[in-house]
Amino acid sequence: MATTHASASAEPTRRDFLFIATGAAGAVGLAATIWPFISQMAPDAATIATGAPVEFDLSPVAEGQIVKLFWRGKLIFVRHRTAAEIKAAQETDVTSLRDPEADSARVKAGKDQWLVVYGNCTHLGCVPLGNEGAFHGWQCPCHGSVFDTSGRIRQGPAPINLPVPPYAFTSDKAIRIG
């Protein structure tokens, strides 16, 4: 269909032009038609609106306690660390870690007692159990990943540390996540 046999020359015919022009216009139209069907899969306006930052009051959280909260549907641990837990986290040899990261890089300066990390195991997303495992941080019940009191991966299949969400202290006893 792309060529006619009216002449043996390689010169394109008007039909060739029409064929290619129609195909090109059709391809653009098809892409424009498909796009909305892909775009609708994205988070909608209501979902985006509920993703705004959340405030969290730290004052009721006792020393040694781990509380759970949600931001954008994701679980977050807020851990009020004891002096022993802070010491254990700080004295760990960073070079021996799978995902080397100093404890000071995972907390806000001067707020060593507050650890805020995402609460889903970085292996396949289960929720690790607090104060469990060899390092008394967390241990995941699904595939046995062990995290220390800084939320860093120490044993098991998880590849990286529990990530720290974006947050800031709005006062001494309150944080805003997001």
Add this chain to the structure above:
Amino acid sequence: MSGHSTYEPKSAVGKWFESRLPIMGLIHSSFVVFPNPRNLNYFWTFGGILAFMLVAQIITGVVLAMHYTAHADMAFNSVELIMRDVNYGWMLRYLHANGASMFFIAVYVHIFRGLYFGSYKAPREVLWILGVIIFLLMMATAFMGYVLPWGQMSFWGATVITNLFSAIPGVGEVIVSYLWGGYSVSNPTLNRFFSLHYLMPFMIAGVVVLHIWALHVAGSNNPSGIEKKTSKDMLPFHPYFTVKDAFALSCFLVVYVWFAFYIPNFLGHADNYIEANPAVTPAHIVPEWYFLPFYAILRAVPDKLLGVLAMFGSIAIMVVVPWLDTSKVRSGNYRPVFQIFFWLFAINAVVLGWLGSKPPEGMYVVASRICTVYYFAYYILVLPLLGLFETPKSLPASIADSVLGRGGSGSAMASGAASSPSTKG
């Protein structure tokens, strides 16, 4: 679906695959080399348009179902969230809602094409009956889809239509409460309607496969209504009919998207933007436009049970049309008296639709009754008797003759038939 395939795969992988699953050969013989009568006019493009609309409705519908909530307390809001929050949700919903109307416009043209050109006659009776089944499934699907937004028209439409079954003597009330899953149209009703609305398009797709299979056994009817005599009467499906279908589809799509983008609520009812309220019925309740002729027939009969029977009978009677029509000549082009009754029937159907949108009082009821009588008389009296008394015009010797100017065609409806590319040499 047309028997032996001449398809020869070129690549080694193609040969390997074809010898294990000859699907490319099936597609090749059904949609590439399949011979069609060379005189098909644009009325024959609506089958392809309908296939496209079914696919379009399924795709937009599956996407809408990703965002819709089938619960009486949340359905209405979830539809509004689709309109406001979901990326392109407004477009997808308008395409789906107007797509239903376009689907029915196309199916009505398709049905009237069949009625005019006698496409239901032997050997295509099963093909025709499968079409009637598809039409019934379409009506059920469209009705249940209209309930899902859970607006006032949704709710009261569901109430009125389900209550039709209460007309059945003895067991009617029980059947209706089983349809509802309760004592009124309520959350269980919405849930099952959503489930069935999602299921039925795939049932339609299944019957469409049978419909095309049956079509490819006898081959397409054509405007002359005579069967193929030599291969000169036929042209391969590709490129002749693929291009013709594609052009007709493009024109159809212009109308479709014009509705969807410029007047998306023209065919709807403002009342359906009010959330369902079981305590208040809208002042003027009518079904969607494509049900109006049947709604008019329902209201034309003063008795509840007989009205329901007349409405369902008006569709059921199409099943026996192949045996009611006694004419030996298929195409209306060669039946001058039939043409008068046919166009009266077509106008009558439109008038019935108009009457269905009017309040059931005064002259409207009288007119509805006259139109209902003619609707049934066309099938029961006109079609059987015309075949016995009418003298048809002489038929062309072959399909090729009918397009090459040696035939006896003279109808306005067939004037588009001369568009066969072969006439240009």
